[in-house]
Amino acid sequence: MNDTTPETPKLSWWRRLSDGLKRTSSSLGTAVADLVTKRKLDRAMLDDIEDVLLRADLGTSVAVRIADAVGTGRYDKAISADEVKDVVATEVEKVLAAVAKPLEIDAGKKPFVILVVGVNGSGKTTTIGKLSQKFATEGRKVMLAAGDTFRAAAIEQLKVWGERTRTPVISGAQGSDSASLAFNALTAAKEQAVDLLLIDTAGRLQNKAELMNELEKVVRVIRKVDATAPHAVLLVLDATVGQNALSQVEAFHRTAGVTGLVMTKLDGTARGGILVALAEKFKLPVHFIGVGEGVDDLAPFTARDFARAIAGIES
Numbered sequence: 001m002n003d004t005t006p007e008t009p010k011l012s013w014w015r016r017l018s019d020g021l022k023r024t025s026s027s028l029g030t031a032v033a034d035l036v037t038k039r040k041l042d043r044a045m046l047d048d049i050e051d052v053l054l055r056a057d058l059g060t061s062v063a064v065r066i067a068d069a070v071g072t073g074r075y076d077k078a079i080s081a082d083e084v085k086d087v088v089a090t091e092v093e094k095v096l097a098a099v100a101k102p103l104e105i106d107a108g109k110k111p112f113v114i115l116v117v118g119v120n121g122s123g124k125t126t127t128i129g130k131l132s133q134k135f136a137t138e139g140r141k142v143m144l145a146a147g148d149t150f151r152a153a154a155i156e157q158l159k160v161w162g163e164r165t166r167t168p169v170i171s172g173a174q175g176s177d178s179a180s181l182a183f184n185a186l187t188a189a190k191e192q193a194v195d196l197l198l199i200d201t202a203g204r205l206q207n208k209a210e211l212m213n214e215l216e217k218v219v220r221v222i223r224k225v226d227a228t229a230p231h232a233v234l235l236v237l238d239a240t241v242g243q244n245a246l247s248q249v250e251a252f253h254r255t256a257g258v259t260g261l262v263m264t265k266l267d268g269t270a271r272g273g274i275l276v277a278l279a280e281k282f283k284l285p286v287h288f289i290g291v292g293e294g295v296d297d298l299a300p301f302t303a304r305d306f307a308r309a310i311a312g313i314e315s
């Protein structure tokens with residue numbers, strides 16, 4: 001390859017993922033390297049490795065399992081940081097492989113309705129914009145519903161994404177009822193033979209009962225138009241919140257029957273390991289990850305790439 005050869009998409013995506021997770025992987029890698037130098041492996045070292053993994057938000061059971069795997073057959077021997085990283089990548093990949101699933105669109109549902117939920121600022125609207133671009137590129141007829149009627153800025157933001165991706169946006173006035181907006185959008189989408197309807201919702205904290213009830217109402221009202229909808233409920237999680245993501249998944253799953261996860265803001269956080277803890281605990285499919293604000297900064301989630309990026313293994 002010479003200097004003018006463009007990178008293949010795969011490589012440039014890998015680079016963005018590993019750069020994005022650099023803060024997670026380098027704090028983990030540095031800590032592991034510090035631990036293993038000039039020492040033979042013993043129980044105390046494994047306890048220290050477990051602590052490093054816990055600090056990287058991987059969760060207790062995964063941390064214990066990785067430490068056990070590192071220890072197997074290696075007691076009283078010198079061990080390198082690279083060996084530990086390999087074990088981390090292998091064990092993390094096993095956990096993630098069970099949840100890395102593409103978002104399947106059933107073409108028999110017209111429209112296929114995707115409800116997008118999450119707390120304030122997690123990246124719902126941005127993710128909808130990125131998804132609308134992806135689906136439109138695949139040749140699907142997409143419609144967006146600006147169901148975040150609380151914030152005028154959210155409605156405007158979705159309209160901007162609509163223009164950018166040449167996708168119609170159904171919106172109402174700020175403060176209007178989001179359930180009736182969802183109803184109108186689904187009715188319009190049916191009339192216009194749209195393939196995919198993406199519905200934005202207002203950000204809400206998982207512990208605010210009133211707002212969570214409103215989300216239940218959105219789901220109920222959608223079902224009046226199509227009893228099988230929504231066909232996917234995507235929970236958008238901000239990786240930077242770390243452990244709080246666990247209670248978000250619990251609450252949104254209970255309220256809206258989450259079918260899959262999207263994790264955003266994996267660029268520049270040291271807390272990317274939380275995705276592993278979520279996978280271990282909830283076993284919900286992870287469809288996409290976001291590593292930036294641009295339209296191309298969303299990619300299907302792949303277990304091997306993510307596991308190697310977290311462990312700090314080069315490509």
Ligand SMILES: Nc1nc2c(ncn2[C@@H]2O[C@H](COP(=O)(O)OP(=O)(O)OP(=O)(O)O)[C@@H](O)[C@H]2O)c(=O)[nH]1
Pocket residue numbers: 118119120121122123124125126127148151154157201202203204264265266267289290291292293297
């Ligand atoms: N760095 C980074 N920023 C992101 C990513 N995804 C979204 N953002 C940014 O996060 C901020 C919040 O994103 P929004 O899409 O407005 O979030 P929201 O969930 O719709 O927010 P509410 O309307 O308040 O509920 C924006 O500044 C986005 O550009 C990502 O993957 N990486």
